[in-house]
Amino acid sequence: MELVCPAGSLPALKQAVDCGADCVYLGFRDATNARNFAGLNFDEKALSEGIGYAHDRGRKVLLALNTYPLPDAWEVWIQAVDRAACHGVDALIVADPGLMQYACDKHPGLRLHLSVQGSATNYDAINFYARHFHIARVVLPRVLSIEQVETVVNNTDVEIEVFGFGSLCVMVEGRCALSSYVTGEAPNNRGVCSPAKAVRWQPTPKGLESRLNGVLIDRYAGHEKASYPTICKGRYEVNGEDYYAIEEPASLNTLELLPRLAATGVSAIKIEGRQRSPAYTAAATRVWREALDSCLRDPAGYRVLPQWTEALARLSEGQQQTLGAYYRSWK
Structure with missing residues (x-):
C-alpha cells in the first residue's frame, strides 16, 4: 500500500517526502482545487521545485483538480489540466467528467485518479469511470463500512485508495451545500468550505464568537481552543440545549x-x-x-503502538479520534 500525504505548501511537500510519503498531493493556487485558501497551494515555480524534489527521491506527485468547473470559467480548469501535464505530475485527481474527457483527449498518457469529490461509492460507478475515462485509481468517500470497502475492491480492477487519518465530513463528499447556503459560494466549484472573507471571530462578554457571513457558528469559553468555523461542526441551540447538533469535531x-x-x-x-x-x-x-511498514512486514504481529496513538491525538480535531463509518452499526 502506498502512503499518500498532503502538501499545502512546498515546505509541507518536503516534510512529507523526507518523513516517508510514497506520494504527495497538492493543488494550484486557484478554485480548481478543494483547498483554495489564501497562503496555500502551489504556483508554477513551487510546483516545479516540488516535483523535482519528490522525483529525485523516487516519490510521486499527484495534483488535485477536484472541483467542478463554472460554466463561464471552463478555460481556467482545462488550462490547469494542461499546466499539470506540462509539469509532469504523476497523476491528476479529478471529479468532473468533462475534465476527465478533456484529459483523455488532450493528454492520453496522463494518469487519472477519481477524487473523493466524485462520490463514487459502488463498483458499478467506479467501473463506469474506468470504462469511459480510463480512471486508474478511485479515492473512496468516507461513508463506507469496512465490509463495503471489501465489496468494492473485490468487484473492480481499479486501484482503491481510502482515507486513513484526518478530518471527517458528515456531508456526502462532492455534494455539500451548507457553506453555499450561508455564503452563496459553493465549495464544489469555489474550492473552499467557509471562505475566509466570510469568517469573523469576535470577543463578546459571553465568550469568543465565530461567525460565517454573520451567522453564529460557535462560542468559546476562555479555556477552549477556537477552531475554524464550518457549519457542520458548529454548536447550536436545539430544544434548549447547546451542542454539536450535526457533527462533533473528531479525526478519522x-x-x-x-x-x-x-x-x-x-x-x-x-x-x-x-x-x-x-x-x-x-x-x-x-x-x-x-x-504501514510494521503492518506490511508482519501483518499477524502488527499492533498499534501507544506512541502512535498519542502523536495522532495531538493532531486530531477536538483531540478525538474515531473509526467513522468503517465500523458503523447501522450499515
Whole structure:
C-alpha cells in the first residue's frame, strides 16, 4: 500500500517526502482545487521545485483538480489540466467528467485518479469511470463500512485508495451545500468550505464568537481552543440545549484497520490535511510510515503502538479520534 500525504505548501511537500510519503498531493493556487485558501497551494515555480524534489527521491506527485468547473470559467480548469501535464505530475485527481474527457483527449498518457469529490461509492460507478475515462485509481468517500470497502475492491480492477487519518465530513463528499447556503459560494466549484472573507471571530462578554457571513457558528469559553468555523461542526441551540447538533469535531484514525485493509487489497492510504501546517504533515507522515511498514512486514504481529496513538491525538480535531463509518452499526 502506498502512503499518500498532503502538501499545502512546498515546505509541507518536503516534510512529507523526507518523513516517508510514497506520494504527495497538492493543488494550484486557484478554485480548481478543494483547498483554495489564501497562503496555500502551489504556483508554477513551487510546483516545479516540488516535483523535482519528490522525483529525485523516487516519490510521486499527484495534483488535485477536484472541483467542478463554472460554466463561464471552463478555460481556467482545462488550462490547469494542461499546466499539470506540462509539469509532469504523476497523476491528476479529478471529479468532473468533462475534465476527465478533456484529459483523455488532450493528454492520453496522463494518469487519472477519481477524487473523493466524485462520490463514487459502488463498483458499478467506479467501473463506469474506468470504462469511459480510463480512471486508474478511485479515492473512496468516507461513508463506507469496512465490509463495503471489501465489496468494492473485490468487484473492480481499479486501484482503491481510502482515507486513513484526518478530518471527517458528515456531508456526502462532492455534494455539500451548507457553506453555499450561508455564503452563496459553493465549495464544489469555489474550492473552499467557509471562505475566509466570510469568517469573523469576535470577543463578546459571553465568550469568543465565530461567525460565517454573520451567522453564529460557535462560542468559546476562555479555556477552549477556537477552531475554524464550518457549519457542520458548529454548536447550536436545539430544544434548549447547546451542542454539536450535526457533527462533533473528531479525526478519522484507522491504524487498527491496517492489516484488514492490506488483506483486502487496498492500494493506498490517504492522509487528509492540505490546509494544515508542515509540522502536521511531518508528524502524521512519520507515524503512518512506521505503522504501514510494521503492518506490511508482519501483518499477524502488527499492533498499534501507544506512541502512535498519542502523536495522532495531538493532531486530531477536538483531540478525538474515531473509526467513522468503517465500523458503523447501522450499515
